[in-house]
Amino acid sequence: MVAQLQNPSTSWSPLLSCPPPSRKHSGERSIDLPFIRSEMPLFGNTFSPKKTPPRKSASLSNLHNLDRSTREVELGLDYGTPTMNLAGQSLKFENGQWIAETGISGGVDRREAQRLRRRNQQLEEENNLLRLKVDILLDMLSETTAESHLMEKELDELRSVSRRRK
Numbered sequence: 001m002v003a004q005l006q007n008p009s010t011s012w013s014p015l016l017s018c019p020p021p022s023r024k025h026s027g028e029r030s031i032d033l034p035f036i037r038s039e040m041p042l043f044g045n046t047f048s049p050k051k052t053p054p055r056k057s058a059s060l061s062n063l064h065n066l067d068r069s070t071r072e073v074e075l076g077l078d079y080g081t082p083t084m085n086l087a088g089q090s091l092k093f094e095n096g097q098w099i100a101e102t103g104i105s106g107g108v109d110r111r112e113a114q115r116l117r118r119r120n121q122q123l124e125e126e127n128n129l130l131r132l133k134v135d136i137l138l139d140m141l142s143e144t145t146a147e148s149h150l151m152e153k154e155l156d157e158l159r160s161v162s163r164r165r166k
Helices: 002-006 068-075 110-165
Strands: 083-086 089-094 097-100
Touching: none
Parallel strands: none
Antiparallel strands: 083 089, 089 097
16 A cells, blocks of 8 residues: 555555546646635635724824813812711721711711720620630530440449359
8 A cells, every 4th residue: 555655657546535646747746636726725815904094193182281280170080088978877988998987977976886896895705705615514525425435334344244143
């Protein structure tokens, strides 16, 4: 088979899937493939859109002629501090935190908020203490349960030994 492919004088083999090579008058071998057209470009670009015209460099707006302060007023670049009203309480954003504005807002003042924070801290400490007590009681319960199981096992062994002696 390799010899057939290397030797152009041999006849076409049915084992090959392509048609036999045709001889051109220049002595070159080529394969005639009817499904490929020679006029169809293989890697050519058949789609070529029109080039877009360059944009106008001059701006249609006259805002670039204004000075900085007038531009800030016109365009609203000076926002101030962000504020919001949440559940009747006014808050403002300062130094990365939301802070309630001064005075009584929404019925809660600073003293009341501090008292609530202290009470919350006390309740958290009490909760931690109670959790610790529950852990200790569970440890004690598991220890006594293990001891009672050991005593029951020893009692069963003693009963079996005493029954053997009778």
